Ligand SMILES: Nc1ncnc2c1ncn2[C@@H]1O[C@H](COP(=O)(O)OP(=O)(O)OP(=O)(O)O)[C@@H](O)[C@H]1O
């Protein structure tokens with residue numbers, strides 16, 4: 229079932245001024261309920277502009293955005309509702325932490341939703357547990373947390389609104405490998421435990437390949453392609469032409485194939501790589 233639908237959406241910044249720039253153009257897109265979608269594309273291709281249309285933060289210059297079949301920009305009320313149903317997490321969301329305690333920061337969204345004190349408490353605990361923040365940390369000032377913890381606290385604030393769709397703009401940017409792993413694990417866990425729809429913008433092909441089922445490739449403000457992960461990452465030349473790369477493991481297998489090894493190149497995660505390598509070695513009688 230289609231959850232989010234964009235029809236002929238274009239957006240122009242600074243319209244009518246000498247700085248006018250059309251950031252996205254004629255976008256037609258359907259996001260299915262429960263899907264996990266990755267958005268990739270070179271810098272300036274319109275990814276962040278696009279996702280800000282999903283919860284009415286930006287209103288299309290032309291075109292329509294439908295959530296569960298309803299135009300979210302139809303009225304102030306519908307735009308307001310979309311803010312809660314579609315939880316949008318900006319790049320470096322930790323810069324938006326401003327409360328005196330982590331607890332209060334996570335409670336900010338649910339409080340704005342007008343929920344009861346008990347309900348807010350339950351949601352904060354639930355979200356904190358999901359992102360792995362202890363009660364001890366909830367009492368601290370957000371400024372006392374590490375970079376990775378701050379990021380998780382900021383995401384918890386969005387999860388606490390129990391959005392139907394969670395949209396994350398570069399959730400692992402600037403984190404070390406361990407911080408990255410935690411965030412990615414947390415996103416997977418959120419999806420598993422809630423069956424929500426998740427959309428993630430990332431420059432890391434590795435992250436996108438390990439999480440997403442479908443991928444939107446943005447190029448110069450337009451959707452270049454929207455297809456299954458498999459379809460996207462098996463066309464490395466197409467991506468290269470757009471200045472994008474396939475995940476590192478995929479490129480290794482493509483090179484092995486080029487060298488004449490009879491390996492499957494439909495590989496984009498480390499787990500798949502391990503399996504395929506073992507399969508190859510066994511078949512060649514090198515391992516058993
Ligand atoms: N607030 C703004 N005012 C004017 N122009 C903007 C604004 N935000 C983005 N743009 C322009 O719109 C275009 C698309 O930008 P956008 O931030 O959506 O791209 P992006 O794909 O998210 O890039 P990145 O990968 O660097 O985050 C770019 O040309 C950018 O300069």
Ligand SMILES: [Mg+2]
Nearest residue numbers: 275276277397
């Ligand atoms: Mg961006």
